[in-house]
Amino acid sequence: MAGRSAGAVGTQVWTIPNVLSMLRLVLVPFFLWAVVAGDYVTALVVLVAASLTDLLDGYLARRLNQVTRLGQLLDPAADRLYIFAALVGLAANSLVPWWIVIVIVARDVFLLILGVVLANHGYGPLPVHQLGKVATFALFFGLPVIMLGLAFPAVEPVSAPVGWAITIWGAFLYWWAGVIYAIETARVIRIPRVADGSRSDTLEEGG
Numbered sequence: 001m002a003g004r005s006a007g008a009v010g011t012q013v014w015t016i017p018n019v020l021s022m023l024r025l026v027l028v029p030f031f032l033w034a035v036v037a038g039d040y041v042t043a044l045v046v047l048v049a050a051s052l053t054d055l056l057d058g059y060l061a062r063r064l065n066q067v068t069r070l071g072q073l074l075d076p077a078a079d080r081l082y083i084f085a086a087l088v089g090l091a092a093n094s095l096v097p098w099w100i101v102i103v104i105v106a107r108d109v110f111l112l113i114l115g116v117v118l119a120n121h122g123y124g125p126l127p128v129h130q131l132g133k134v135a136t137f138a139l140f141f142g143l144p145v146i147m148l149g150l151a152f153p154a155v156e157p158v159s160a161p162v163g164w165a166i167t168i169w170g171a172f173l174y175w176w177a178g179v180i181y182a183i184e185t186a187r188v189i190r191i192p193r194v195a196d197g198s199r200s201d202t203l204e205e206g207g
Helices: 018-035 040-063 069-092 097-122 131-152 155-191
Strands: none
Touching: 018 040, 018 069, 040 069, 040 131, 069 097, 069 131, 097 155, 131 155
8 A cells, every 4th residue: 555665766576575565466356256256254354464465565675675666566556456356346246336436447547648648748657646645545445444344244334334434535535636646747748858858757756
């Protein structure tokens, strides 16, 4: 969940933090299968394991000075895949309306289009905005809270409204962050390119 930041970003691939991030990605299909099958206890166990590896790889990356560009890409990618898997699995079981899935996916397609626009103007991806991190965390937290009630019906009267409130709020913030990215993209592409065209001034600090 947490993006890594450091003064120097390495280029190694097979570092311990990156291997842990790859393990998170490997667990995504098992998580999706468990959600679709309605085995929410297993889904939550997988999600907890993935979250622990996320915390561990972030700690090790800083501790061992092994922050890499690949790690900075894998972390948010894994978060989004878990969010999508939870949404698709719950929607497939008619527990979440498909319009929420469309809203979340449409925002990332929107950001992909912004990335293409930036690339066409010679810029790399924009740094991750803090609001985007909060939105992702809200979705990453809200959906499992909903599943907690499905796994343990005794807590559903509390977990369902709390989980839905966090999820809806997260979806709103997700698009709000998307609007901010669009405004920033419009600002960046209007900046005259007077420096080295191979260098992106939007890629100084990834999140």
